[in-house]
Amino acid sequence: MNKKVDVIVIGAGSAGLAAVRQIEKTTDNYLLIDQGPLGTTCARVGCMPSKAFIKVARDFHGATRLAQAGLTGTAPADCDIPAVLEHVRRLRNRFASGMVEVTRKLAGDRLIKGAARLLGPNRVLVNDEEITCSSIILATGSRPTIPEAWRGFSDRILTADTFFEQQDLPRRIAVVGLGIIGLELGQALARLGIEVTGFGRNPHICGIRDPEINRVALETLGRQFPLHVGDEAEMTPAGKTLRIRNGFHEVEVDAVIAALGVTPNMDNLGLENLGVPLDARGLPPYHPYTTQIGDLPVYVAGDANGCLPILHEAQDEGFIAGRNATGTQIQKYRRRAGLKIVFTDPQVAAVGQTLNKLEDADIIVARADFSEQSRAIAEGRNAGLMHLYVNKADARILGGEMIVPDAEHLAQLLALAIHREMTVHDMLTMPFYHPTVEEGLRTALRDAARQLHHMHSKEELTLCESCPELPLC
């Protein structure tokens, strides 16, 4: 007689754990299966170690520039790469062991260690045992993509999965793939004194969609290490080194960081036993508002679905999958406004709708040049450009893209405005403290108000007809 449970969650990453938190509200008859290592991609090899590494590189870069500010007696710090990597691992271990503890506490003896395989929409095989269930959540995450042709050089190819385990780094590194990981790690390595060269197939870096923001990003980030974009990179071994060529650009390096995107861990999972068609990537059709695969009692959440491999989306999808796997009916959940932040310096961010999804005739594009932003000038980090996309008809802010200092905070503020369906004028009635980088956002909002003036004329300070008698000071 097979074991029978209500829900099986495959994958104890951020999406799987978010699902379990919802499932627990309804039933304790579930299983969480993970093949290990536990601790989540985010904490082990993703968001957290990468941000710790970036912070060290930013501090070192700052220390080498102290003399420009008149702090001449200070010797620039030396960069001890093995010690830096050890420091990052120490922080990483703290995050990862914290997540292992959270996982164990949450699932207790419902946690099974093993690689799961689907035998059907209600049957899972793990450690040679078949388990029957009412529903299944696939939250198996993703892994770095490595082209087949590169497998022969694997000892010289680093990915996010192996980078933080390195004890030391070679002098010359090529970063192939100039998306988010390529730019975040590439810039940090260049700042720590490694000779870095970047190669990207896509003329747009960091996933930027707006051509003018991309031009400024190439110019600004390209000052820190050479970026060669627009051609496929070819790699050939040259003794102990590797030669990378893209168009007319060729370099010899000691190692390559492959940052070519991620492949969902959906192969070898037995998807063929679900009886649904799979797309060209081998992925099943699923509904983004329900996470359901076709009309099966099977749900897919997080990087596994191949859609938006970022953490808060993985957690939201885990929530939705957990609710629908245990609910009495399948429900659609509203997805949040788009938000993406790249932790380069200056940071890149996209919020709301991207330019490629909007009709030119429906919007105005407002701008703020951050090379003239006063707080940024005072701190020696004045660079970049912000674009806001504003609906012509009602002055609502639809989206924005930027490469600016503190983009993480400005994008969060804009995400709130977009979520609340605020107009340019609603935002301009807020106070902006001086001198802050947020004043740069106000510059873009005022540009929008100027462009919209003939359609929507409103003052930033509104008349007060029945003001309460409050003393201002």
Ligand SMILES: Cc1cc2nc3c(=O)[nH]c(=O)nc-3n(C[C@H](O)[C@H](O)[C@H](O)COP(=O)(O)OP(=O)(O)OC[C@H]3O[C@@H](n4cnc5c(N)ncnc54)[C@H](O)[C@@H]3O)c2cc1C
């Ligand atoms: C270097 C790097 C930096 C990043 N930085 C950021 C950032 O700053 N901000 C951000 O939002 N996102 C960031 N991300 C992305 C973010 O980390 C991921 O989107 C998120 O961790 C995905 O969570 P998940 O639950 O889908 O997958 P995971 O956390 O990978 O969980 C999947 C789990 O499934 C298990 N598993 C797989 N197959 C099986 C099987 N057959 N049987 C049993 N178990 C299985 C695995 O062992 C794993 O534990 C970064 C990613 C990387 C690589």
Ligand SMILES: NC(=O)c1ccc[n+]([C@@H]2O[C@H](COP(=O)([O-])OP(=O)(O)OC[C@H]3O[C@@H](n4cnc5c(N)ncnc54)[C@H](O)[C@@H]3O)[C@@H](O)[C@H]2O)c1
């Ligand atoms: N700050 C963050 O939120 C953050 C940080 C790191 C990673 N992540 C997540 O991790 C995922 C993986 O990151 P990533 O940077 O590997 O993926 P990515 O999708 O951001 O970028 C991959 C890049 O590689 C390029 N590419 C693909 N094949 C190529 C080839 N043969 N030659 C040259 N270029 C090639 C693509 O054009 C693309 O620009 C991302 O999708 C992202 O969501 C997020």
